[in-house]
Amino acid sequence: MLERFGMQDWKPCKTTAPLYLKKYCRSAVEILSEEFTQRYQSIIGSVMYDMITTRPDIAFVLSELSKYVSKPDKNHVVAGKWVLRCL
Numbered sequence: 913m914l915e916r917f918g919m920q921d922w923k924p925c926k927t928t929a930p931l932y933l934k935k936y937c938r939s940a941v942e943i944l945s946e947e948f949t950q951r952y953q954s955i956i957g958s959v960m961y962d963m964i965t966t967r968p969d970i971a972f973v974l975s976e977l978s979k980y981v982s983k984p985d986k987n988h989v990v991a992g993k994w995v996l997r998c999l
Contacts, residue, residue, distance in 0.1 A: 952984040955992040
């Protein structure tokens with residue numbers, strides 16, 4: 913999955929949610945183009961599959977991020993990539 917999103921060389925993280933997740937979810941910096949919106953939706957869908965099958969510990973983070981699937985901004989994409997690093 914990391915290769916699919918071009919993150920295979922990124923360092924893993926130790927926590928499932930950044931401490932500033934609420935800040936990311938509240939602030940809207942810039943609405944993304946359709947291409948980035950589809951990429952965000954793809955990230956959330958992939959992580960959701962992992963959550964259902966093997967990782968229930970990421971359920972809270974995913975529920976917060978999935979609220980913005982229709983209109984994400986750059987902060988949401990950064991938080992989504994954070995969750996990918998935890999996998």
